[in-house]
Amino acid sequence: MADSLLSKLGELTFTAEEQDAVVVTPNVVAIPAEDFACSLVDKKYWFALEQAYANRTIHDYSFQHMCIWVRIHNIPLSLMTAALARALGAFVCKIIMTDTRLEDGNxxxxxxxxxxxxTSKPLCRCVILSRPDAKASLCPLQYERLPLFCHGCSLIGHSVLACPTTPKVEGQKFQYGAWLRAPLPKRSASWTTLCCRR
Incomplete structure (x- = not known):
């Protein structure tokens, strides 16, 4: 998955924000190398809530913030820590929580x-992870359950055909695409069986 995303990113022009690197500092503690001796690697429309106030009408709310899960790919296994997840997530936007799935060593x-x-800002497509001891890594992003968004300007809420700012040119290559949408998890057979039983 990360390889195909990286190849997509190789064709793009990055914004100034996307070109800034997240630097790993000494306070982001990597998982010790010896811990990997016993580890295995396996390959196997938009809902927004805001605080209500008695003296406001419905038109006084912008509803421009939405909560969404973002997947960060191409992270070295030794750096898959909650601290780095928070640092990279904060680069994308305001972080609410992390899920590094480190339970039981997975x-x-x-x-x-x-x-x-x-939602009034363009989607971020990647973060650059910079380390003093290694080459900088390009870390592609994918968004889970991403609603309708424009492949031209990347704003949420309209398609490229309805975009007021994207020129309509036949055969045009866009800087954003469906690859920003994370694939939905597959349901297991046991889940399907459990749901169908009465």
Whole structure:
């Protein structure tokens, strides 16, 4: 998954924000190398709530923030820590919580962060992870249950056909695409069986 996302990113032009690197500092503690000796690797429309106030009408609310899970790919296994998840998530937008899936030693192929996303801003497509001891890594992002968004301007709420700012040119390549949408998890056979039983 990370390889195909990285190849997509190789064709794009990045914004100034996306070109800033998240630097791993000494306070982000990596998992010790000896811990990996006993580890295995396996490959196996938008809902927004705001605080209500008695003296406001419905038109006084912007509803421009939504909570969404973001997957961060291409992270070295030794750096899959909650501290790094928080640092990378804060780069994307306001972080609410992390889910690194470190329970029972299962790290997986990406980290997850839940963020409060400002829908008036373009989607962030990647973060750059910079380390003093290694080459900088390009970390693609994917959004879980991402609603309708424009592949031209990347704003949520309209398609590229209805975009007021994207020129309509035949054969045009867009800077954003369906690859930003994380695939839905597959339901297991036991879950399907359990749901169908009466």
């Amino acid at each position: 790290m997986g192929e990406f980290m997850r962060v839940r963020v409060s996303f400002d």
